[in-house]
Amino acid sequence: MSTDASTSSRKRSKWDGDDSEKSPQLRIAKKKAKVKTIEVSGSASQTKPATRWGHSVYVPPRTMHPPIMPSRSVYCHERLNQIEEGSYGVVFRARDKETGEIVALKKLKLDEEKNGFPITALREINALMLCRHENVVGIREVVVGDTLTQVFVVMDFIEHDLKTLLTVMPSPFLQSEIKTLMLQLLSAVAHCHTNWILHRDLKTSNLLMNNRGTIKVADFGLARRYGDPVGVGGMTQLVVTLWYRAPEILLGAKTYSTAIDMWSVGCIFAELILKEPLFQTKNETEMLQMIFKLLGPPTNNSWPDYSSLPLAKTMTLPSPQPHQFRSKFPHLTAAGLDLLMSFLTYDPERRISAEEALQHSYFSEPPLPKHPDLFGSFPSAAAGEKRRKPFSSPSAPVRAADYKLLTEFDIP
Numbered sequence: 001m002s003t004d005a006s007t008s009s010r011k012r013s014k015w016d017g018d019d020s021e022k023s024p025q026l027r028i029a030k031k032k033a034k035v036k037t038i039e040v041s042g043s044a045s046q047t048k049p050a051t052r053w054g055h056s057v058y059v060p061p062r063t064m065h066p067p068i069m070p071s072r073s074v075y076c077h078e079r080l081n082q083i084e085e086g087s088y089g090v091v092f093r094a095r096d097k098e099t100g101e102i103v104a105l106k107k108l109k110l111d112e113e114k115n116g117f118p119i120t121a122l123r124e125i126n127a128l129m130l131c132r133h134e135n136v137v138g139i140r141e142v143v144v145g146d147t148l149t150q151v152f153v154v155m156d157f158i159e160h161d162l163k164t165l166l167t168v169m170p171s172p173f174l175q176s177e178i179k180t181l182m183l184q185l186l187s188a189v190a191h192c193h194t195n196w197i198l199h200r201d202l203k204t205s206n207l208l209m210n211n212r213g214t215i216k217v218a219d220f221g222l223a224r225r226y227g228d229p230v231g232v233g234g235m236t237q238l239v240v241t242l243w244y245r246a247p248e249i250l251l252g253a254k255t256y257s258t259a260i261d262m263w264s265v266g267c268i269f270a271e272l273i274l275k276e277p278l279f280q281t282k283n284e285t286e287m288l289q290m291i292f293k294l295l296g297p298p299t300n301n302s303w304p305d306y307s308s309l310p311l312a313k314t315m316t317l318p319s320p321q322p323h324q325f326r327s328k329f330p331h332l333t334a335a336g337l338d339l340l341m342s343f344l345t346y347d348p349e350r351r352i353s354a355e356e357a358l359q360h361s362y363f364s365e366p367p368l369p370k371h372p373d374l375f376g377s378f379p380s381a382a383a384g385e386k387r388r389k390p391f392s393s394p395s396a397p398v399r400a401a402d403y404k405l406l407t408e409f410d411i412p
């Protein structure tokens, strides 16, 4: 008799019979006898094993493994219109021919890949699957075209992205609406961070919004797992679109964490209030100067690690001056201002986390967050209901660092 657990349980599942016996040895001896019976008689009907849910009682219930199936063809979808040609892929609106559902198909740019399936694409798919949440765009499947370079991520179709919406809306969102949007964004970001995922490209064009007042974080193309040991070269600084990039990355920090996403959340919060991006600059130096101007230059007190950052020595700090938040956001309450300053805090160690921000008093003071159902709906540019205005904002850093990123213990 084999003592190997998996082998014996496999045999048991075939020939197990009487459930009433107490001793396992006895059961196995009896089972052996039954094997002989089958061999002699050749009739399986003589040995009907006692089963539980169609399996032997000796075999533990199976966990639910997803079935491994080939990807469906992109031709299962009818192409409706092109939504956007982004920096890394084209996004189409399409109809699933089987179900009639409207979906978004993001074609991954693989044409120039000479080294197989790019890590960025794998990362995007993996992060979307890991971070499933009410406020993260739902990934449905990956479908393929005729050639190896045609791979599409199928997602739920969402009517708007916040960037386009903010440019076509006649007036800014109300405070009650901004609170709802911020709570949803924070809850998605908290969820990603709990799952050890940094988004690394939070900005309004990567936030989708449906006509029922719900935000969905999208574009995980730059996402990576954090908390793993970091490779020799440190983490790449080629992350986050310039206007939303945290000062520690601008100053060349070799490692960074969830706080970089929180800086971007602060920029988004300000953009929702101002109806235009907070920092609109052409390059890194200009960006830092603009930050120093709004927040006042960093001090030993506000950011003790500043002077140890690689690029700090190359910067000339303006003379100390108080921050200019109040004059920039004259209508924001003291609590709103406090929350904004907590996001745009120099020292990443002291910057507010998504979990903490969700508890901030700004969200519990009047006007209270508006129920998503009460949001007005807008014509969807993505559904071709109105002509889109072209983007004038910069794009995410070129994802040329793919192969370098592999050494970062990156996902997957």
Ligand SMILES: Nc1ncnc2c1ncn2[C@@H]1O[C@H](COP(=O)(O)OP(=O)(O)O)[C@@H](O)[C@H]1O
Pocket (backbone or CB within 6 Å): 083, 084, 085, 086, 087, 088, 089, 090, 091, 104, 106, 137, 155, 156, 157, 158, 159, 160, 161, 205, 206, 208, 218, 219, 220, 221, 382
């Ligand atoms: N699921 C979706 N539903 C509707 N529009 C989408 C969806 N995903 C992306 N888009 C549109 O396509 C644009 C580009 O998609 P994104 O995933 O951000 O790609 P890129 O990596 O090129 O920036 C978004 O800004 C948005 O306007």
Ligand SMILES: [Mg+2]
Pocket (backbone or CB within 6 Å): 086, 205, 206, 219
């Ligand atoms: Mg994008």
